[in-house]
Amino acid sequence: MHSLCALSPSEISQALGLEKQYQGRQIYTWICRGVTSWQDMTDLPLALRNSLSSGSVPVVSSSVIDVQTDSDGACKLALSLHDSNVVECVLLTDREGEFTACLSSQVGCAMGCAFCRTGTLKLTRNLEAFEIVEQFIHLQKQAPARITHVVFMGMGEPMANLDNVLKAIEFLHDPKGLNISHRRITVSTCGVASGIDRLSDSGVPVKLAVSLVAATDEKRSALMPVNRTFSLSVLRASLVRFQQRNSRRFTFEYCMIPGENISPPDATALAGFCRNLEVIVNLIPFNPCPELPFKSPAKQEIRSFTSELDRLGVPYTIRISRGRTIRGACGQLAGKYKA
Numbered sequence: 001m002h003s004l005c006a007l008s009p010s011e012i013s014q015a016l017g018l019e020k021q022y023q024g025r026q027i028y029t030w031i032c033r034g035v036t037s038w039q040d041m042t043d044l045p046l047a048l049r050n051s052l053s054s055g056s057v058p059v060v061s062s063s064v065i066d067v068q069t070d071s072d073g074a075c076k077l078a079l080s081l082h083d084s085n086v087v088e089c090v091l092l093t094d095r096e097g098e099f100t101a102c103l104s105s106q107v108g109c110a111m112g113c114a115f116c117r118t119g120t121l122k123l124t125r126n127l128e129a130f131e132i133v134e135q136f137i138h139l140q141k142q143a144p145a146r147i148t149h150v151v152f153m154g155m156g157e158p159m160a161n162l163d164n165v166l167k168a169i170e171f172l173h174d175p176k177g178l179n180i181s182h183r184r185i186t187v188s189t190c191g192v193a194s195g196i197d198r199l200s201d202s203g204v205p206v207k208l209a210v211s212l213v214a215a216t217d218e219k220r221s222a223l224m225p226v227n228r229t230f231s232l233s234v235l236r237a238s239l240v241r242f243q244q245r246n247s248r249r250f251t252f253e254y255c256m257i258p259g260e261n262i263s264p265p266d267a268t269a270l271a272g273f274c275r276n277l278e279v280i281v282n283l284i285p286f287n288p289c290p291e292l293p294f295k296s297p298a299k300q301e302i303r304s305f306t307s308e309l310d311r312l313g314v315p316y317t318i319r320i321s322r323g324r325t326i327r328g329a330c331g332q333l334a335g336k337y338k339a
Contacts, residue, residue, distance in 0.1 A: 005061075006167055006171045032178050038052040066078035113223065115294060159189045162199065188209040
């Protein structure tokens, strides 16, 4: 066992062979507070702390190897995992002063989206649930106040690792622990329809965000290879099913790329795809990076596209990208470290 994170109190007791079950609850509470040193768990007997400190089961398995901060309040961490692989996670601050943890679900990514820096990496492996929870714990130590929101929008495709993502969500949501509302947890996907169906069937009422980027199969398949497996019609059927099960509005993430997806016909196609869905489109100006050939849209290009969306009655917001200077914004995560 590499870590106690993501375990319930009873599982902690069993893993450590504790004779007194309430001590598992005490350790669980300390982990939720972000305490990762046995000696700092002061309500445990000293003899037990010393024994656990010399034992083979650590509280956390990962370590922070790099911290980068931005003037807008964003903080990006690089974490070295127990096998020396590296993932990145981000702490974001909104205008209201609330904190959001942006968590990764895989080391690398196999989806290959053309506009995503993480897509330039190959998939190494899925993250275990404890490795996902550890990201939150490390980020909480960087936050001046409690983290209240979680988004699975870091490295990797959450729907390709849904079992571990759901187990991590269970830990994050536990009212006796971190107590993060399901309504404040968002799972993002590039459009893995089978994963959306599984999420629907799970009954876990989290929010859903789908990276749409284009609303015609031809354009979307060119930018997002996942569309060759799950076409727009298949994706839409899964979204309708999700909405019927959850009665909740979801979000289309729409990365605006000049010359690719912000023409009047693109707006018309987007309006058609949104019709009869309870959805809001989150417009994201492309965040440039040297590894990718695209550029950010000019203000006039954004105005022209949004004017067309206004005319067509498409509900949208424009995301203010945070963490761009530390490559922590949407589509920019990709570890510069190698195992």
